[in-house]
Amino acid sequence: MTTDTSTAAARRDTLARPVDQDPADPSGPWDETASRPTVNGTARDVREEPRRLLVDALRKDFGVTTTATSCSDGVCGTCTVLVDGDPVRSCLMLVHEADGRTVRTAEDVLASEPGLSGIFSRHHAIQCGFCTPGYLVLATAMIEAGDPVSDRTLREIVSDNICRCTGYGPIVAAFREIAQVHGLWEDAE
Amino acid sequence: MTVDQEFSRLEDHRLAVGRGRFHESVRRADLAHLRVVRSAVAHGRLDGVDVAEAAAVPGVLGVFTAADLPDGPPIPARQPSPGIDFTPYLQPPLAREWVRHVGEPVAFVVAEDAYVAEDAARLVDVAISELPPVLDARRADGTTVESLAGVPARVGTIDTGYGDVAGAFDQAATVVELELDTGRHSAMPLENRGLTVGFDHDTERLVVWGAAKVPFWNRNVIARYLGVPDDRLHMRESDVGGSFGIRGELYAEDLLTVWAASRLRRTIRWVEDREEHLLAANHARQQHHRVRAAFTPEGRMTALDDEAWLDTGAYIRTHGAVVAALTAGMFAGPYRVPAFRSQVHLVVTNKMGVGTYRAPGRFQNNAAREHLMDLAASRLGLSPEEVRLRNLPTGEETPDARPMRIFGAPMLLDGGDHHGHVTKALATVGWDTWTARAGRARSEGRAVGVGMAAILEKAGLGHENAVVSVDTSGGVRVAVGSTSVGQGAETVLAIAAAEVLGVPPQAVRVVLSDTDTLHDGGGTFASRTTVVAGTAVHQAAEQVRDRAARTAARILQAEPEDVVVRDGFAASRHAPKRQLPLGALAQAAAAPGFLRPGEEPGLIARSTFSAPTMTYPPGVHFAEVEVDTDIGEVRVTRYAVTYEIGRTMHEGMARGQVTGGVAQGIGGALYEDLPYDADGVPLVRSQRDYRVPLARDLPDIEVHLFEDVPAPGNPLGVRGVGEAGIAGAGAAVMNAVRDALQLTAPLPRLPLTQATVLRAIRDRDAPAR
Ligand code: FES
Numbered sequence: 008m009t010t011d012t013s014t015a016a017a018r019r020d021t022l023a024r025p026v027d028q029d030p031a032d033p034s035g036p037w038d039e040t041a042s043r044p045t046v047n048g049t050a051r052d053v054r055e056e057p058r059r060l061l062v063d064a065l066r067k068d069f070g071v072t073t074t075a076t077s078c079s080d081g082v083c084g085t086c087t088v089l090v091d092g093d094p095v096r097s098c099l100m101l102v103h104e105a106d107g108r109t110v111r112t113a114e115d116v117l118a119s120e121p122g123l124s125g126i127f128s129r130h131h132a133i134q135c136g137f138c139t140p141g142y143l144v145l146a147t148a149m150i151e152a153g154d155p156v157s158d159r160t161l162r163e164i165v166s167d168n169i170c171r172c173t174g175y176g177p178i179v180a181a182f183r184e185i186a187q188v189h190g191l192w193e194d195a196e
Numbered sequence: 197m198t199v200d201q202e203f204s205r206l207e208d209h210r211l212a213v214g215r216g217r218f219h220e221s222v223r224r225a226d227l228a229h230l231r232v233v234r235s236a237v238a239h240g241r242l243d244g245v246d247v248a249e250a251a252a253v254p255g256v257l258g259v260f261t262a263a264d265l266p267d268g269p270p271i272p273a274r275q276p277s278p279g280i281d282f283t284p285y286l287q288p289p290l291a292r293e294w295v296r297h298v299g300e301p302v303a304f305v306v307a308e309d310a311y312v313a314e315d316a317a318r319l320v321d322v323a324i325s326e327l328p329p330v331l332d333a334r335r336a337d338g339t340t341v342e343s344l345a346g347v348p349a350r351v352g353t354i355d356t357g358y359g360d361v362a363g364a365f366d367q368a369a370t371v372v373e374l375e376l377d378t379g380r381h382s383a384m385p386l387e388n389r390g391l392t393v394g395f396d397h398d399t400e401r402l403v404v405w406g407a408a409k410v411p412f413w414n415r416n417v418i419a420r421y422l423g424v425p426d427d428r429l430h431m432r433e434s435d436v437g438g439s440f441g442i443r444g445e446l447y448a449e450d451l452l453t454v455w456a457a458s459r460l461r462r463t464i465r466w467v468e469d470r471e472e473h474l475l476a477a478n479h480a481r482q483q484h485h486r487v488r489a490a491f492t493p494e495g496r497m498t499a500l501d502d503e504a505w506l507d508t509g510a511y512i513r514t515h516g517a518v519v520a521a522l523t524a525g526m527f528a529g530p531y532r533v534p535a536f537r538s539q540v541h542l543v544v545t546n547k548m549g550v551g552t553y554r555a556p557g558r559f560q561n562n563a564a565r566e567h568l569m570d571l572a573a574s575r576l577g578l579s580p581e582e583v584r585l586r587n588l589p590t591g592e593e594t595p596d597a598r599p600m601r602i603f604g605a606p607m608l609l610d611g612g613d614h615h616g617h618v619t620k621a622l623a624t625v626g627w628d629t630w631t632a633r634a635g636r637a638r639s640e641g642r643a644v645g646v647g648m649a650a651i652l653e654k655a656g657l658g659h660e661n662a663v664v665s666v667d668t669s670g671g672v673r674v675a676v677g678s679t680s681v682g683q684g685a686e687t688v689l690a691i692a693a694a695e696v697l698g699v700p701p702q703a704v705r706v707v708l709s710d711t712d713t714l715h716d717g718g719g720t721f722a723s724r725t726t727v728v729a730g731t732a733v734h735q736a737a738e739q740v741r742d743r744a745a746r747t748a749a750r751i752l753q754a755e756p757e758d759v760v761v762r763d764g765f766a767a768s769r770h771a772p773k774r775q776l777p778l779g780a781l782a783q784a785a786a787a788p789g790f791l792r793p794g795e796e797p798g799l800i801a802r803s804t805f806s807a808p809t810m811t812y813p814p815g816v817h818f819a820e821v822e823v824d825t826d827i828g829e830v831r832v833t834r835y836a837v838t839y840e841i842g843r844t845m846h847e848g849m850a851r852g853q854v855t856g857g858v859a860q861g862i863g864g865a866l867y868e869d870l871p872y873d874a875d876g877v878p879l880v881r882s883q884r885d886y887r888v889p890l891a892r893d894l895p896d897i898e899v900h901l902f903e904d905v906p907a908p909g910n911p912l913g914v915r916g917v918g919e920a921g922i923a924g925a926g927a928a929v930m931n932a933v934r935d936a937l938q939l940t941a942p943l944p945r946l947p948l949t950q951a952t953v954l955r956a957i958r959d960r961d962a963p964a965r
């Protein structure tokens with residue numbers, strides 16, 4: 008479900024450096040780039056150096072606290088946000104790439120799908136809770152995609168992200184209930 | 197009163213709605229960022245660190261090396277080990293003369309922006325004269341270490357046992373033996389290590405967010421290092437994205453971050469990235485075992501003898517020799533072993549230091565011993581379950597004190613009837629159907645196998661303090677020295693108070709490990725929170741309840757024994773209509789007329805619980821695997837765990853501890869490893885390369901919690917459950933793979949990577965020489 012798999016480090020080294028940058032001096036100064044993403048319903052002008060990752064800008068410029076990094080490498084999904092409705096690793100995207108696009112974090116999906124919290128909690132799908140925002144976003148993507156899901160496809164969806172605490176069973180169970188509530192559950196397989 | 201145990205966790209009221217108190221959520225106007233410069237070389241003499249270029253980068257607030265730091269002591273070991281002097285093996289917060297592993301902190305940069313700090317860190321020039329790295333503990337054993345002032349590479353040996361081992365082997369009808377390597381793992385909590393340290397200009401105090409596991413001990417060590425009173429530091433409650441033993445130990449970076457905040461008088465945040473986590477957060481597990489057991493013709497074990505080498509990495513970490521002590525002390529597992537010896541040598545190498553990762557020692561020793569039991573079963577012509585049952589103590593033989601000590605305390609097998617537990621476990625999971633199903637699959641040509649592992653766990657260690665109080669509004673507060681590491685400590689401790697005070701757990705506010713609230717606290721490790729902290733809370737709550745009853749009795753002119761405290765009220769059972777709210781009683785209990793001489797006013801009580809010995813519950817792991825023999829890939833297709841929990845405080849959370857542990861254990865059994873190349877450079881430097889199980893890699897995990905034998909050592913009867921799920925996973929999976937491949941030989945190592953499995957298949961099929 009998630010797009011983009013290049014590494015953050017590679018992107019920072021190859022894409023993010025302005026052309027007039029002295030390659031011997033990686034320390035800048037960086038020309039700032041203006042962009043205007045809409046984050047959780049609010050559009051805002053941000054001026055950031057072009058290499059600023061979306062995840063860092065979300066925290067720094069938009070006051071988002073739920074979107075966090077772990078691997079910074081596109082693997083774990085902790086940083087998952089919705090960009091124009093698609094789940095995206097915000098550790099692999101630069102903030103200026105979000106210019107003019109709509110970004111939604113767990114803060115927003117909790118407001119639009121308030122029932123998700125209770126379902127996660129009831130299934131004990133939360134232990135340390137560090138993976139939870141990423142999974143809430145993933146669940147919202149599943150709901151909004153509207154495709155029917157089965158036990159097998161659910162395991163695949165949950166496999167997009169890493170949880171180090173639960174052993175996944177409770178998260179799969181929470182996703183199953185969410186699918187059922189939204190009429191996406193396809194029993195027969 | 198019993199509490200509805202299936203309510204949501206208290207933590208979820210913030211974690212489920214995106215309001216976790218992770219340290220990175222702390223906002224401060226004066227926030228600056230710290231980035232560590234690390235050695236890229238495994239072993240060498242540090243010739244110089246040139247920071248000039250880095251210091252000139254705009255936005256950099258300072259670049260520091262060992263020369264800037266106080267001449268303080270190295271990072272100490274928390275737990276001494278009699279007979280072993282750790283001092284020469286301890287790590288300075290920044291390398292001074294030598295570097296001893298890739299990733300060792302050499303300097304650090306503080307800058308206004310995290311990106312700038314990272315840029316500048318790359319400009320720090322580190323000159324090192326390289327020495328050959330030492331990467332094999334067994335080969336290093338017997339040598340001395342120039343970069344540690346010439347001390348022996350062997351730090352010491354934990355040597356434990358009893359009985360006439362040599363005599364038993366002389367008499368033995370059958371001797372089985374094997375050698376086993378266990379891989380180098382790390383816990384990989386999802387949240388990387390990090391701290392945010394604020395500087396309070398009014399009080400000159402340092403406020404620390406993000407500490408975990410042992411905040412009181414860490415506070416004291418940091419204060420000593422800075423040369424300030426302990427109270428200058430305030431460790432705040434935080435949420436932490438998992439610990440599993442490795443997060444929250446004191447690391448060099450903790451000292452550096454707090455020092456930087458005090459030096460620069462600003463808020464400093466340090467967050468490692470995943471590469472740094474792989475290089476410089478505690479590693480775990482890597483051991484080489486050489487084990488043998490003696491049996492009678494009937495399959496009774498007469499002796500068990502293990503010698504192991506623990507590759508402890510470049511420095512002795514804060515746990516000291518805990519991993520070795522648990523490896524050696526618990527090697528015999530649950531069995532009746534008339535003569536026993538286990539030696540574990542701690543040997544330094546040039547890798548990251550090894551710490552305690554969930555079920556330290558037992559993941560390894562269960563694998564070695566239980567694989568040996570399967571080998572014994574093959575040799576003796578018994579089934580794997582039968583050879584175990586013949587050697588497990590029955591209810592008549594327990595409680596039994598083994599004639600040895602562990603951490604200086606007696607080892608009392610208090611978990612009841614081990615034979616009975618395994619018998620019940622076999623019936624509960626329907627083991628016959630597992631073996632039959634695997635046999636059928638094999639007759640169809642599929643490499644399916646099943647394996648079991650009988651384990652002895654342990655839980656509860658040390659002391660914990662609790663204060664329980666009721667305020668004048670009736671609010672109940674519990675303050676404890678344990679920390680939350682993401683396992684639901686708040687909820688369990690709220691239950692412990694709630695069930696005594698007759699209030700819903702949701703009405704209890706739990707303050708965990710705020711160093712301003714309590715004088716001292718133990719911390720969170722060794723599956724001890726429920727056992728030790730839970731008991732301290734339970735005892736304090738009982739005192740509060742008794743005091744509420746006594747106060748109410750005076751007002752109601754009743755006997756204290758007749759007063760019932762429930763639902764936030766106290767009333768006499770003879771006049772239940774006349775109810776006094778707890779808040780009013782708290783007010784009354786502070787009034788002079790109600791106070792006994794010297795008594796603290798109000799409804800408040802303190803209690804400390806000190807576990808005299810650990811509790812040793814039994815458990816069994818069962819695994820079914822299918823091997824793709826073309827590519828050597830193992831899939832775990834079925835998994836079950838039984839465990840004697842004593843008493844369950846919260847069913848959902850207890851199960852979650854087991855399933856989460858099993859997932860980590862399967863990762864350790866099949867994928868996880870941290871190899872180094874010949875130059876001592878770690879080959880795994882991103883999450884991409886450190887494969888952890890995903891949802892698709894795991895079956896549904898069956899958990900059967902038995903409450904047959906409440907723990908005798910604490911009033912709650914609880915036994916702790918944090919490590920039960922991981923402890924036997926390597927063993928059960930390895931035994932299942934051996935069964936799937938129908939090997940006569942043992943498997944040589946964990947994890948069972950595709951290469952290891954293919955080699956085992958090749959060896960099996962090779963014509964006998
Ligand atoms: S932090 Fe972005 S995928 Fe892991």
Ligand code: FES
Nearest residue numbers: 134138170171172
């Ligand atoms: S709950 Fe801790 S990582 Fe998922």
